[in-house]
Each structure stands twice: as structure tokens, then as C-alpha cells.
Amino acid sequence: xxxxxxxVALLFVFAPLSLVSIGGGPAVFAEMQHEAVxxxxxxxxRQFGDLFAISRAAPGPGALLATLIGWQAAGWLGAVxxxxxxxxxxxxxxxxxxxxxxxxxxSAWHSTVEDGFVPIAAGLVLAGAFAILQSGGTDLxxxxxxxxxxxxxxxxxNFHPLIVLGLGAAxxxxxxxxx
Amino acid sequence: MKTSAVEATEPxxxxxxxxxxxxxxxxxxxxxxxGGGVSAWMHTALVERRRWLDETEFSSALALARIMPGVNIVxxxxxxxxxxxxxxxxxxxxxxxxxxxxLIVIAAAILYRQFAGVMILDAVLxxxxxxxxxxxxxxxxxxGGRIVRRGLESNGRTAQGVGTIVILVATFALVGxxxxxxxxTVLCLTPCSLALAWFAxxxxxxxxxxxxx
Numbered sequence: 001x002x003x004x005x006x007x008v009a010l011l012f013v014f015a016p017l018s019l020v021s022i023g024g025g026p027a028v029f030a031e032m033q034h035e036a037v038x039x040x041x042x043x044x045x046r047q048f049g050d051l052f053a054i055s056r057a058a059p060g061p062g063a064l065l066a067t068l069i070g071w072q073a074a075g076w077l078g079a080v081x082x083x084x085x086x087x088x089x090x091x092x093x094x095x096x097x098x099x100x101x102x103x104x105x106x107s108a109w110h111s112t113v114e115d116g117f118v119p120i121a122a123g124l125v126l127a128g129a130f131a132i133l134q135s136g137g138t139d140l141x142x143x144x145x146x147x148x149x150x151x152x153x154x155x156x157x158n159f160h161p162l163i164v165l166g167l168g169a170a171x172x173x174x175x176x177x178x179x
Numbered sequence: 180m181k182t183s184a185v186e187a188t189e190p191x192x193x194x195x196x197x198x199x200x201x202x203x204x205x206x207x208x209x210x211x212x213x214g215g216g217v218s219a220w221m222h223t224a225l226v227e228r229r230r231w232l233d234e235t236e237f238s239s240a241l242a243l244a245r246i247m248p249g250v251n252i253v254x255x256x257x258x259x260x261x262x263x264x265x266x267x268x269x270x271x272x273x274x275x276x277x278x279x280x281x282l283i284v285i286a287a288a289i290l291y292r293q294f295a296g297v298m299i300l301d302a303v304l305x306x307x308x309x310x311x312x313x314x315x316x317x318x319x320x321x322x323g324g325r326i327v328r329r330g331l332e333s334n335g336r337t338a339q340g341v342g343t344i345v346i347l348v349a350t351f352a353l354v355g356x357x358x359x360x361x362x363x364t365v366l367c368l369t370p371c372s373l374a375l376a377w378f379a380x381x382x383x384x385x386x387x388x389x390x391x392x
Contacts, residue, residue: 016362017361018248018249019248019362020248020361020362020365021248021249021250022246022247022248022365022369023245024245024249024250024251025250026315026318027361028361030354030355030358030361031354031358031360031361034358049304049305049308050291050295050301050304050305050308051288051291052308052311053304053305053307053308053311054284054287054288054291054304055284056307056308056311056314057213057307057311058213058280058283058284058287059209059210059211059212059213059279059280059283060209060210060212060217060276060277060279060280060281060283060284061217061250061252061253061276061277061280062311063250063253064277064280064281064284067281067284067285068284068285068288071285071288072288079281079285083277083281087249087250087253087273087277089249090247090248090249090250090253090254091249091253091254091257091269091273093247093248093249094243094244094247094248094249094254094257094258095257095258095261095269097243097247098240098243098257098258098261101239101243102239105239108377109377111376112373112376112377113246113373113376114242114246114376115326115376115379116369116372116373116374116375116376116377117246117369117372117373118246118322118323118325118326118343119323119326119327119343119344119346119347119350119372120346120347120350120365120368120369120372121245121246121322122319122320122322122323122326122347122350123319123323123346123347123348123349123350123351123354123355124350124351124354124361124365125315125318125319125322126315126316126319126320126323126347126351126355127350127351127354127355127356128315128355129312129313129315129316129319130351130355130356131355132308132311132312132315133309133312141309142305142306142308142309143309145306145309145310145313146309146310146312146313146316147313147316148313149309149310149313149314149316149317150313150314150316150317150320151317152313152317153313153314153316153317153318153321154317154320154321157321160216161216161314162213164310164314165307165310165311165314167310168306168307168309168310168313169303169306169307169309169310170303170306171306172302172303172305172306172307172309172310173299173302173303173306176302176305176306177299177302
């Protein structure tokens with residue numbers, strides 16, 4: 001009984017998020033963190049940050065964070081329910097949209113839609129980053145690491161993200177140990 | 180994607196992709212994409228190596244995948260799978276991209292459960308999370324900065340540049356800081372942003388093309 005209620009709650013949190021994730025999975029990390037940590041208590045602040053780290057360093061999309069939250073909340077069934085709830089609705093939308101997209105090709109609407117979503121997507125992604133940095137009581141060291149990594153990414157976009165990720169993590173761990 | 184302009188270009192050899200082949204190919208792409216950069220892998224595998232898609236098809240699909248809700252590379256898998264095989268192709272591509280990595284990520288989470296509390300592991304995970312958040316900041320600043328700069332640099336479009344900044348900052352502040360619901364924020368700000376892009380586009384109706392990202 002308790003389990004099925006959790007599964008329904010997972011469905012109702014992640015399916016709507018799927019439909020508003022403009023800019024990709026990270027666009028809804030802020031709300032995902034709020035729902036999973038504050039509202040439902042499926043994971044702790046710390047766990048959210050750790051699962052985010054795991055999903056980002058592992059192969060596949062970083063949005064597998066959603067699957068991990070489902071797994072943490074309700075085991076394998078939770079992982080399956082969240083995966084379907086988070087990946088299916090947006091996939092159906094883009095499947096349908098492809099038809100209209102090709103009809104719009106070359107019209108002014110095409111570039112309007114392309115440009116119009118950019119600031120929303122960028123704002124949402126930055127909000128996601130902010131939510132993650134707030135979670136788990138990130139200290140000055142965490143913020144410093146994040147800004148160094150961001151600067152490195154902007155300054156040298158061709159560095160492989162995994163290398164930047166590894167260097168940032170090593171820097172942070174070193175700082176944590178000696179302080 | 181059947182009605183695309185690509186049909187007007189020269190015919191290409193018939194594609195031989197089937198459900199199983201597409202599932203395996205996207206599994207391989209998903210599993211080898213440590214730390215991101217999946218769309219680059221897809222480009223190499225599908226455009227450069229197999230020539231199942233041409234550049235225009237790929238960049239058009241990528242542009243759509245980025246603006247629609249949903250994880251960008253999952254959207255891209257839907258579009259490419261559909262283009263190559265049809266509905267079953269979209270299913271095969273998405274399943275291939277997600278199933279293998281999901282199992283790996285859960286296996287990693289099981290290990291994490293075992294070893295949580297070990298100090299050095301905690302430090303490395305917290306450091307990875309902070310660094311990954313930094314990567315997100317880089318992404319947001321880069322894509323936001325590009326469109327703001329384009330608005331500010333071209334004559335007579337300063338209003339668009341300023342408006343774009345306002346929308347970007349408002350989205351960030353409402354969702355990230357004030358924790359407004361994402362759906363309500365997106366529904367309110369998207370029409371404003373589209374109107375802004377529409378009027379800016381009217382002033383310079385020619386010479387725009389997608390830069391491929």
C-alpha cells in the first residue's frame with residue numbers, strides 16, 4: 001500500500017517535469033531537488049548531491065539522476081516508473097513536433113522558436129546548477145570549485161568534460177582533506 | 180521527418196538499419212559517452228562513419244532536440260530513430276541509449292550505498308557534484324551569452340538583447356532562488372520570449388542560419 005502510493009507520487013512528480021524540461025534534464029534539477037528532498041523526502045540533501053555526481057560521471061545522460069531518485073525511493077520498480085514518467089512524455093512531444101518542425105523550415109517562425117527558447121533554457125539550467133550547489137550544504141570550497149570549472153569550460157571548451165570533472169573533483173577533495 | 184527538404188537533394192543508398200541494429204548502435208553510443216558529449220558521438224557514428232544522415236538532417240534534428248522539452252540527447256535519439264526506421268526505430272534508439280547506462284548508474288549507486296561514509300569517497304563525490312554544477316554554469320552562460328551578445332551587437336536590436344537578459348535572469352531567479360514551480364514560470368515567460376524573438380527577427384529577416392552549435 002505504502003509502496004504503491006510512493007510509485008504514484010513519483011509518477012505525478014516526474015511526468016509533469018518531463019514536459020517542462022526545456023533545455024534538457026538539468027533545467028528541472030531545481031524543482032526535482034525541491035520535490036525529492038523537501039516535499040517528499042525520498043532522498044536527503046547529501047544523497048541528492050551524491051547521486052547527481054554519480055549520474056554525471058557515469059555513461060549516459062546526466063538526467064539518469066531521475067532514475068536514481070526513483071530507485072532510492074522505491075527500488076527497481078521506482079526506477080522503472082520514474083524512467084518512463086520522465087523520458088516518455090517529452091519523447092512523445094518531440095516525436096509529434098518533428099512533423100511541424102519540418103513544415104516550418106525556412107519560415108520566420110523557425111528562427112523565432114529557435115531563438116525564443118534559448119534564454120528560458122539557459123535560465124533554467126543555471127537555476128539547476130544553483131539548486132545543486134545549495135544542496136548538501138555546499139561551502140565556499142564547493143562554490144569555488146564550481147566557478148573554476150565553469151571558467152575552464154568557457155575558456156577551453158575543447159577540454160573533455162570528464163577531464164575537467166576529474167580535475168575539479170580532485171581539487172575539491174584535496175582542499176577538503178587539508179582544511 | 181518524411182517531408183523534409185532533404186528529399187530534394189541527391190538520392191542516397193537505401194538504409195539498412197533495423198530495430199536490433201539501431202538498439203545496439205545506440206547502446207554503444209550511450210555506454211561509451213562517459214561525462215557527456217553524447218551528441219558528438221552520434222554525429223560521428225551516424226553522419227561521418229555510416230552516412231545514414233547528412234549534415235543538414237543532423238543539425239536540424241539537433242536544433243529541435245535542444246528547444247523541445249526533454250533530455251536533449253534522448254530527443255535526438257527519438258528524431259534520428261524515427262527518421263531511419265520509423266516508430267520502432269525511435270523506440271529502439273531511446274531504449275538503447277537508456278537501458279545500459281541505467282543499469283550501470285544503479286550499480287554505481289548500490290556501491291555508493293555500501294561505502295557511503297568513507298571520508299575520501301564523500302569528498303570525491305561532493306567535489307564531482309560541485310564540478311558538474313560548474314559544467315552546467317558553463318553551459319548556461321555560454322548559450323545565454325551567445326544570444327544576448329547577438330542582440331546587443333547588431334544595430335537596432337539592443338531592445339532584444341536587454342529583453343533576453345531580463346527573461347534569462349527572471350527565469351533563473353524565479354525557479355532557482357525563489358523556487359517558483361517550473362511549469363508556471365515557463366508558461367508565463369515563454370510567450371514573452373517568443374514575442375521578443377519574433378519582433379527581433381522581423382527587423383532582420385534574412386541572413387540567419389543555424390550555426391550547428
